[in-house]
Amino acid sequence: MTERRKRPVQASRVEMTEIVMPNDANPLGNAMGGRVMHWIDVCAAVCAGRHSRTPCVTASVDNVDFHNPVPVGSVIVLLASVNYTGRTSMEVGVKVWQEERPTGHRNHVASAYLTFVSLDPETRKPRVVPIVTPESDEERRRYADAEARRDARLSVRGSTPKGS
Numbered sequence: 001m002t003e004r005r006k007r008p009v010q011a012s013r014v015e016m017t018e019i020v021m022p023n024d025a026n027p028l029g030n031a032m033g034g035r036v037m038h039w040i041d042v043c044a045a046v047c048a049g050r051h052s053r054t055p056c057v058t059a060s061v062d063n064v065d066f067h068n069p070v071p072v073g074s075v076i077v078l079l080a081s082v083n084y085t086g087r088t089s090m091e092v093g094v095k096v097w098q099e100e101r102p103t104g105h106r107n108h109v110a111s112a113y114l115t116f117v118s119l120d121p122e123t124r125k126p127r128v129v130p131i132v133t134p135e136s137d138e139e140r141r142r143y144a145d146a147e148a149r150r151d152a153r154l155s156v157r158g159s160t161p162k163g164s
């Protein structure tokens with residue numbers, strides 16, 4: 001049996017920047033939650049695919065909390081990284097910030113955890129991903145937290161992980 005590849009968290013980290021345009025907004029002139037969720041999904045998908053180097057699909061999204069409204073014209077920054085890898089799935093964490101132009105200060109807008117599954121490009125069946133290797137204390141904390149969330153998800157779905 002061949003040994004699984006390993007890839008550090010930093011190798012697939014993604015930063016994505018957007019400006020909130022009028023067609024992204026609700027009638028109050030703030031970004032719609034659905035638009036922010038779309039950006040979160042895109043940013044996380046790039047991150048997952050960068051880690052696995054295969055096409056990936058969104059399998060699930062944990063609850064998304066919106067902490068602050070974001071007015072039209074705001075600069076939004078999304079940061080995504082792979083927190084944890086299972087056999088064929090990856091948990092990607094995305095944090096969304098509003099960047100203040102005059103100071104560069106960032107206000108926390110939203111956070112989300114998404115699970116992506118890597119697919120074989122030909123068979124379109126789940127395909128084994130490289131093991132993510134956390135290197136910093138922060139990455140190790142995220143890995144441990146993500147492992148606990150995965151266990152919770154599996155128990156809700158009533159499934160057990162397949163062997164690696």
Ligand SMILES: CC(C)(COP(=O)(O)OP(=O)(O)OC[C@H]1O[C@@H](n2cnc3c(N)ncnc32)[C@H](O)[C@@H]1OP(=O)(O)O)[C@@H](O)C(=O)NCCC(=O)NCCS
Nearest residue numbers: 057058059060085086087088089090115117126153161162
């Ligand atoms: C995600 C999908 C590929 C899983 O297929 P499946 O046949 O259930 O695959 P398996 O049972 O072999 O599970 C594969 C992995 O997916 C994970 N998984 C499956 N369903 C999941 C869910 N709802 N949430 C989180 N992880 C999930 C499993 O835990 C497993 O992870 P592991 O290999 O790391 O242990 C399949 O359900 C699918 O194609 N869904 C549609 C995805 C899509 O189109 N998304 C875009 C939005 S519509």
